[in-house]
Amino acid sequence: MEYKKPLGVDIDLETGVIPGAQKLVRRLSSLKGYFLDEKAYNELLREDPVVYEVYAIEQEENDGDLNFATTVLYPGKVGKEFFFTKGHSHAKADRAEIYYGIRGKGGMLLQTPEGKAEWIPMGPGTVVYVPPYWAHRTVNTGNEPFIFLAVYPADAGHDYGSIAEKGFSKIVIEENGEVKVVNNPRWKK
Ligand SMILES: O=P(O)(O)OC[C@H]1O[C@H](O)[C@H](O)[C@@H](O)[C@@H]1O
Numbered sequence: 001m002e003y004k005k006p007l008g009v010d011i012d013l014e015t016g017v018i019p020g021a022q023k024l025v026r027r028l029s030s031l032k033g034y035f036l037d038e039k040a041y042n043e044l045l046r047e048d049p050v051v052y053e054v055y056a057i058e059q060e061e062n063d064g065d066l067n068f069a070t071t072v073l074y075p076g077k078v079g080k081e082f083f084f085t086k087g088h089s090h091a092k093a094d095r096a097e098i099y100y101g102i103r104g105k106g107g108m109l110l111q112t113p114e115g116k117a118e119w120i121p122m123g124p125g126t127v128v129y130v131p132p133y134w135a136h137r138t139v140n141t142g143n144e145p146f147i148f149l150a151v152y153p154a155d156a157g158h159d160y161g162s163i164a165e166k167g168f169s170k171i172v173i174e175e176n177g178e179v180k181v182v183n184n185p186r187w188k189k
């Protein structure tokens with residue numbers, strides 16, 4: 001039996017950086033079609049800001065093994081809608097996941113394949129359990145980076161298809177200075 005070497009790393013709790021991790025950067029231009037307000041999207045696209053960065057330590061896709069990643073989701077809005085991650089379900093749909101809030105203020109939208117959505121507010125120290133089959137997206141509702149850790153099965157994979165096409169049945173917006181989770185007017189089953 002060949003054993004893998006154990007690993008300990010220190011997450012920078014200010015910046016979310018995991019030393020030695022693979023870095024992925026998602027700019028606004030990679031989120032075309034995701035936000036409701038297309039005019040506001042196109043205006044902001046001139047700057048093409050970074051919406052989020054992911055620092056991932058991933059293993060080969062074997063069942064039983066685990067990946068982990070931090071996400072640094074920047075503050076911002078497209079129209080009334082707060083910046084968010086693309087959102088996905090798992091390619092192996094029955095794989096669960098754990099998130100842990102490190103810095104900033106935000107939350108998670110979760111959705112069943114039938115389109116029932118839930119919102120869980122998150123801050124430093126919040127643990128969110130993402131059950132099997134639920135699609136998930138994080139949202140920054142504050143004005144500093146929202147940083148969290150996620151731990152997920154190495155064979156879970158990402159399935160972006162249904163969310164890219166239909167979005168979530170709820171959206172998270174700012175209205176009269178308040179954070180509101182409301183029905184997505186563009187949602188169809
Ligand atoms: O993949 P997205 O929906 O864009 O979310 C961004 C990332 O968030 C977390 O870090 C998850 O653990 C990653 O698996 C995911 O890739």
Ligand SMILES: [Fe+2]
Nearest residue numbers: 090097136152
């Ligand atoms: Fe996931």
